[in-house]
Amino acid sequence: MGRLLYELGRMDEKKRIANERGSSKVGKSSFSWAWELDGTTEERERGITMDIALQTLSTPHREITILDAPGHKDFVPNMISGASQADSALLVVDAATGEFEAGFQRGGQTREHLLLVRSLGVGQVIVAVNKLDQVQWEKSRYEEICDALRSFFTQSGFHPSKTKFVPVSAMAGTNLAARKGPEAAALGKWYSGPTLTDLLDALEPPSRNYTTPLRFPVSNVFREQGAGLGVAGRVCGGVVQVGERLRILPGDGSAVVKSIMSDDKSLPWAIDGANVIVYLTSVDPAQLGIGSVLCRPSDLVPLSSTFAARVIIFDIDIPITVGASVELYHHSHDVPASISKLNATLDRATGAVIRKNPRVLTKGASAEIQISLRASGTSGPSAKALPIPIEPFSVNKDMGRILIRRGGETIGAGEFSSA
Numbered sequence: 384m385g386r387l388l389y390e391l392g393r394m395d396e397k398k399r400i401a402n403e404r405g406s407s408k409v410g411k412s413s414f415s416w417a418w419e420l421d422g423t424t425e426e427r428e429r430g431i432t433m434d435i436a437l438q439t440l441s442t443p444h445r446e447i448t449i450l451d452a453p454g455h456k457d458f459v460p461n462m463i464s465g466a467s468q469a470d471s472a473l474l475v476v477d478a479a480t481g482e483f484e485a486g487f488q489r490g491g492q493t494r495e496h497l498l499l500v501r502s503l504g505v506g507q508v509i510v511a512v513n514k515l516d517q518v519q520w521e522k523s524r525y526e527e528i529c530d531a532l533r534s535f536f537t538q539s540g541f542h543p544s545k546t547k548f549v550p551v552s553a554m555a556g557t558n559l560a561a562r563k564g565p566e567a568a569a570l571g572k573w574y575s576g577p578t579l580t581d582l583l584d585a586l587e588p589p590s591r592n593y594t595t596p597l598r599f600p601v602s603n604v605f606r607e608q609g610a611g612l613g614v615a616g617r618v619c620g621g622v623v624q625v626g627e628r629l630r631i632l633p634g635d636g637s638a639v640v641k642s643i644m645s646d647d648k649s650l651p652w653a654i655d656g657a658n659v660i661v662y663l664t665s666v667d668p669a670q671l672g673i674g675s676v677l678c679r680p681s682d683l684v685p686l687s688s689t690f691a692a693r694v695i696i697f698d699i700d701i702p703i704t705v706g707a708s709v710e711l712y713h714h715s716h717d718v719p720a721s722i723s724k725l726n727a728t729l730d731r732a733t734g735a736v737i738r739k740n741p742r743v744l745t746k747g748a749s750a751e752i753q754i755s756l757r758a759s760g761t762s763g764p765s766a767k768a769l770p771i772p773i774e775p776f777s778v779n780k781d782m783g784r785i786l787i788r789r790g791g792e793t794i795g796a797g798e799f800s801s802a
């Protein structure tokens with residue numbers, strides 16, 4: 384990502400040199416490009432992305448917000464937070480011998496990330512097959528990786544016309560914005576297709592639902608000197624405007640929109656799909672947190688603590704039974720929950736009921752289940768679970784998607800169907 388930002392003129396020479404100097408000073412010179420997005424001390428020391436970093440870039444026909452998400456298994460919850468705000472995915476895979484295979488084997492991160500983005504409604508994927516310099520730009524290696532991914536895409540429900548592949552070497556900047564650089568000749572022997580930037584430029588713009596009620600799920604809350612209390616997130620329906628009073632759910636808080644910022648630009652309003660920071664006044668900060676949803680007082684988001692959901696079960700070893708303890712992911716928020724009923728298994732294609740009240744759910748099953756939130760461990764034995772703002776998928780797709788995890792593994796994904 385750092386190299387791409389540089390190639391597209393979003394990182395100047397001064398910044399590049401500062402990143403190069405800083406990273407080599409701590410013996411991490413190979414991570415100099417990653418420093419642009421991995422900004423925290425821990426990320427830089429460990430050489431991995433841990434949290435979502437936001438950047439913007441422009442191609443001739445598109446303004447793109449990049450949510451750089453961590454690839455490491457330990458940070459899947461942060462990856463979910465990023466993916467839940469995305470319209471399209473750019474998957475970077477490592478072509479080095481054994482490395483692609485490590486991510487693509489059962490339980491590997493390439494598979495999990497693709498299933499997660501699909502479950503979160505992302506239909507368009509660009510795959511950048513990276514580090515081809517490490518395999519001497521072998522065409523057969525590139526094709527082997529594309530073939531393996533193509534069949535996985537089909538199995539996972541991606542439309543073939545919405546998945547694109549591109550060979551690159553990020554380190555040398557080959558085929559990112561242009562087929563230039565010392566290695567371009569080796570690639571040019573067998574490839575004359577689009578660059579990564581060409582593919583980004585051809586992404587289909589998503590449609591925006593600006594006539595639906597405003598929903599703004601909060602992915603981060605922070606205080607900024609001079610600007611006040613800020614909340615980051617993506618508008619998931621409707622329009623938010625400077626000066627309007629909003630309700631904060633859950634709870635009985637409210638706030639007034641002081642300003643809206645996107646990529647250091649101040650905006651009078653932002654519509655569905657926009658990733659923005661909203662600065663608030665007249666607000667009690669105790670009422671706000673990750674997972675809060677801002678909406679108009681006249682159009683409140685419903686709250687639920689027990690609800691029915693239609694889910695698809697991932698490739699799990701231990702079947703799901705009634706009473707199973709899970710973590711429920713909704714936007715950037717996760718809450719403890721349990722599977723309180725198994726209503727029915729369903730036909731994956733038609734949705735027709737196959738069996739009512741099944742005893743267990745095994746891998747690959749499609750089912751209607753009931754989920755009940757549990758009080759968090761710190762709130763005492765008699766505490767009740769706090770309801771969350773969630774809407775049926777049929778009303779607002781972005782507000783109705785859920786993921787279920789157990790012991791650090793994603794076990795299912797689906798849609799909230801009814802309270």
Ligand SMILES: Nc1nc2c(ncn2[C@@H]2O[C@H](COP(=O)(O)OP(=O)(O)OP(=O)(O)O)[C@@H](O)[C@H]2O)c(=O)[nH]1
Nearest residue numbers: 413414417430431432453454455513514552553554
């Ligand atoms: N040889 C070679 N090395 C590369 C190339 N691209 C990245 N690397 C190296 O791969 C390592 C990982 O790069 P990152 O940019 O941190 O990878 P990442 O996928 O963002 O990893 P996470 O931060 O864990 O998500 C660094 O040492 C890079 O220098 C490439 O095209 N060729």
